[in-house]
Amino acid sequence: MRTLIQLIKENIIHREQMWNLAKAFQKKRYKGSDFGAMWAFVKPTMYIVVFYVAISIGFKSSKNIPGLICPYFVWLAIGMIAFFYMRDMILNGASCFRRYPALVSKAKYPVSTLPTTVCTSYMLVHFGMLAIGFAVSIIFGCFPSVYWLQIPFYMLLMYIMSFFWSICTGLISVVFRDFYNFLQVVNQAVFWLSGILFDINRLDPSMQKVFLFNPISYIVEGYRNAVCRHIWFWEEPEKLGYFMLVLLFMAVLALIMYKKLMKRIPDVI
Amino acid sequence: MGNKVIQVNNVTKKFNLYKKDLQKIFCVLFGKKPPEVLVALEDVSFEIAKGERVALLGLMGSGRSTLISISAGIMYPSKGTVKVHGRTNAMISVKAGLEKDFSCRENVYLKGNVVGLPKEVIDEHIDEILEFAELEDYADLPLKRAPKSASSMISIAVHVLMDCDLLIIDNAIKGGGKYSKEKCEEKLKKYIEDHPDMAVFVVATQGKFVREICSRGIVLEQGKVTFDGPFTDAVKLHRELLNKIDKGQTETDKED
Numbered sequence: 200m201r202t203l204i205q206l207i208k209e210n211i212i213h214r215e216q217m218w219n220l221a222k223a224f225q226k227k228r229y230k231g232s233d234f235g236a237m238w239a240f241v242k243p244t245m246y247i248v249v250f251y252v253a254i255s256i257g258f259k260s261s262k263n264i265p266g267l268i269c270p271y272f273v274w275l276a277i278g279m280i281a282f283f284y285m286r287d288m289i290l291n292g293a294s295c296f297r298r299y300p301a302l303v304s305k306a307k308y309p310v311s312t313l314p315t316t317v318c319t320s321y322m323l324v325h326f327g328m329l330a331i332g333f334a335v336s337i338i339f340g341c342f343p344s345v346y347w348l349q350i351p352f353y354m355l356l357m358y359i360m361s362f363f364w365s366i367c368t369g370l371i372s373v374v375f376r377d378f379y380n381f382l383q384v385v386n387q388a389v390f391w392l393s394g395i396l397f398d399i400n401r402l403d404p405s406m407q408k409v410f411l412f413n414p415i416s417y418i419v420e421g422y423r424n425a426v427c428r429h430i431w432f433w434e435e436p437e438k439l440g441y442f443m444l445v446l447l448f449m450a451v452l453a454l455i456m457y458k459k460l461m462k463r464i465p466d467v468i
Numbered sequence: 469m470g471n472k473v474i475q476v477n478n479v480t481k482k483f484n485l486y487k488k489d490l491q492k493i494f495c496v497l498f499g500k501k502p503p504e505v506l507v508a509l510e511d512v513s514f515e516i517a518k519g520e521r522v523a524l525l526g527l528m529g530s531g532r533s534t535l536i537s538i539s540a541g542i543m544y545p546s547k548g549t550v551k552v553h554g555r556t557n558a559m560i561s562v563k564a565g566l567e568k569d570f571s572c573r574e575n576v577y578l579k580g581n582v583v584g585l586p587k588e589v590i591d592e593h594i595d596e597i598l599e600f601a602e603l604e605d606y607a608d609l610p611l612k613r614a615p616k617s618a619s620s621m622i623s624i625a626v627h628v629l630m631d632c633d634l635l636i637i638d639n640a641i642k643g644g645g646k647y648s649k650e651k652c653e654e655k656l657k658k659y660i661e662d663h664p665d666m667a668v669f670v671v672a673t674q675g676k677f678v679r680e681i682c683s684r685g686i687v688l689e690q691g692k693v694t695f696d697g698p699f700t701d702a703v704k705l706h707r708e709l710l711n712k713i714d715k716g717q718t719e720t721d722k723e724d
Contacts, residue, residue, distance in 0.1 A: 219581040223567070223574075233692045305561030306582055307540055375493040460496060462544040465537070466483055467492070 202454045209311045217312040221320035239324045243283045243423060244331060247276050250277075254396060264398045266428045269341035273332075274427045275396075281422040282395045284325040285415050289386050291317050292365030293372045293379055302467040310462070314365035324436045336426055346429045353421040353432075360414055360446055361454040370411060370460040373468050395419055414449075417442040440446055471518040472553065473634045473667040474539060479548035481509040481534050481691075508534040509691045512548070516634070516667045521660070521681045523672040523699055525706040527713065532671050534562065535688065539669060554633025557583075561639060562620045568612040572603045572622065575611050579626040589606035589629055597625040600655065617648035624652045627661040635660070637670040641677075645663045653677040672706075679703075 210217065215378070236386045238245045251272050267274055290320055291298075295317040302308040333343070393415040399407055410416045417438055424430040484502035486492040495502050516522050537543040538550055540558035551572045562633045566575050576597050580590040590597075598607050601621035606614040620641055641652045653676070658680055660668055668670030670684070672678045685702025687695035687709075695705050 213584075215586070216581050219577075219587070223570075223578060223581075227567060227569065229565075301561055301564035302582065304537070304542065307542060307558040307560075307584075308565070308582055323584060356647060371493065374496055375489045377489060426648035463496065464478045 202426040203450075206311055206454075206457065209309055210315050211233055212446070212448050213309040213312050216309060217316050217319065220312075220316045221323070224316060224320040227321055240327050241332060243279070246283075247279050250279070250396065251275055256328050265343050265400060266430075268429060269336065269427045270339045273336045273339050273341050274423055276335050277332050277422050277426045278395055278419045280325070280328045281353070281357065281419050282393060282415065283328060285361065286386060286390065287321045287324075288318065288361040288364060288432055289368075289389065290379075290382060291321065292361055293368035293382050294367040295380075296366045296373050296468060297369070299468045310464070313370055314362055317365055318361045321361075322354075322358060332426075341426065343384070344429060346425050346431070349432055350422065353418055353425065356421075356442070356446070357418045358448065360418070363449040366453040369447065370456050370464065371397045373464055374460065376465065389415060391414075393419060412441060412445060415444055472515045473520075473550075473710055474516045474552040476512060476514050476535075476539060477549045479509055479512045479535075479538060479545040479550060480507070481531070481538060481543070482507050482546040488701055496704070506532055507691055508547075509538070512688075512691070514691050514693060514696055516669055518633070518665050518667055521670070521680045521683055523682040523685045524688065525669055525672045525685055525702050527709055531581065531690040531691040532688055533638060536555040536636060536669070536671055540636045552634060555628055555631070556634045556636060557596075557630045557632035558622070558636045559627050559638070560636065562623045562641075566611060566619055566622070569610050571608045572598065572601070572611055572618060573607045574612050576622055576626060579622055583630055585626065586631055590626070590696075593625075593629055600651075602627045604633075614682075616637070617645065620652055622647060624655055628655060632666060633651065635663075635666055635668045635670075637668070639671070639673070657681065672703075 210450065225236065229238055231239065255271055264274060295313045296303055299313060302311050368382065393413055394410055399416060400411045400418060421432060469607055483506040485504040485506055486502060487550060494500060511592065512535060524532055534543065538545050542572055565578050567578060570578065576594055577590050598604050601618060603614055603618055611618060641649050668681065670678055682699045685699040686698065687702050687705050695702055
């Protein structure tokens with residue numbers, strides 16, 4: 200608990216440094232290209248369109264998703280937008296310390312803010328993508344409702360989860376370099392096993408339970424429930440409970456690792 | 469505490485050495501003993517008072533950079549304690565925080581952010597920094613297109629905006645020619661003169677600059693403090709060490 204309080208405290212004290220570095224992080228990604236940050240939105244949008252064409256037109260498997268109050272395209276787009284953030288965080292969260300070796304070992308910089316920096320940096324892109332998602336939703340006749348107010352709740356859960364994930368994997372990948380390669384492989388599997396492209400609710404109940412333990416599925420479903428199904432998060436307390444359990448486990452693991460490894464990071468990076 | 473700015477007490481720093489990463493993660497997570505341990509510092513103790521200017525001397529591999537990093541609060545000691553009373557300004561790496569694809573102007577802000585200076589302070593001094601670094605014509609060009617000395621000039625010009633109680637310098641003046649080095653040294657000297665209460669702990673790699681500002685020297689030999697006293701005596705001892713090594717080298721060459 201003391202470690203968590205210390206982490207939060209350091210992040211609050213150095214929030215300005217964290218925020219400036221987060222902005223610079225995104226700026227750096229597209230520095231030198233004429234269209235700049237536009238690529239951060241064009242690439243994922245193209246992904247969504249390609250998957251829609253492949254699944255809906257190619258495989259013709261987009262029909263009969265129960266409870267949908269909007270077209271399949273909106274359902275796919277909203278879920279994928281949430282997924283893109285988590286996909287980016289799986290790899291970039293894991294490199295949050297490795298990306299800044301000079302700040303970790305050669306400068307008096309608040310290193311505990313680096314996981315937050317990466318999480319916040321990709322959140323900036325997520326806000327933009329979400330605006331596109333909402334626009335698409337409205338264009339397709341699915342107008343804003345009170346249920347949309349749940350999005351910040353799911354966003355917060357996603358941010359917290361990414362934060363603990365970044366601490367955990369960021370520390371491991373400094374000490375154990377193969378871990379990053381391992382995550383690159385896992386990242387592919389996560390995409391197909393998170394219910395991004397198919398409706399989890401149509402699966403066998405026992406399989407649904409397996410998916411419940413994948414926190415990414417819960418967030419993706421949460422976004423879709425808010426926009427495309429109009430279901431409140433408290434209407435599915437079991438799913439929320441499972442997610443919280445996984446989140447608690449991640450938090451405990453991240454804090455133990457932080458306490459154990461953080462002081463060794465400047466020695467080995 | 470008295471007027472001590474930094475108190476280093478019985479600091480030992482060990483680096484665990486592993487042959488493979490898998491061995492490393494296993495030992496770290498499960499608290500197993502590492503196969504090999506390198507002792508970089510052993511039972512090091514010293515204090516620096518307000519306004520004192522101390523040089524750190526030692527041969528390559530004597531543990532200078534490790535001691536500097538620990539004093540700056542970047543690395544942590546394996547044993548012992550380091551207490552700093554006040555704010556530290558650590559000039560350890562010129563390039564830390566700089567991005568070669570960003571413009572020189574943007575890099576000034578980036579460096580300010582790394583150092584912990586509010587944006588308003590940089591706003592106020594940006595022209596002065598660019599003028600000092602002679603980068604007015606390069607201000608909006610990427611740092612990689614600017615002269616080699618740009619990084620250290622920007623770095624020093626930003627660091628000297630910080631009010632602190634302890635200034636730590638290692639490799640602060642790097643890159644560029646003699647002219648830019650002298651200009652950086654002058655800037656640092658002025659900064660030190662303007663802050664008479666500030667303690668300075670500097671690695672003695674910049675000969676002339678260190679000679680001019682330091683009155684006390686600490687000599688490190690294989691991770692241990694072998695001398696702590698007047699700067700001139702520390703330099704003598706350091707030279708003896710260098711001569712010993714030169715002699716040893718000559719004898720080995722003869723034997724060969």
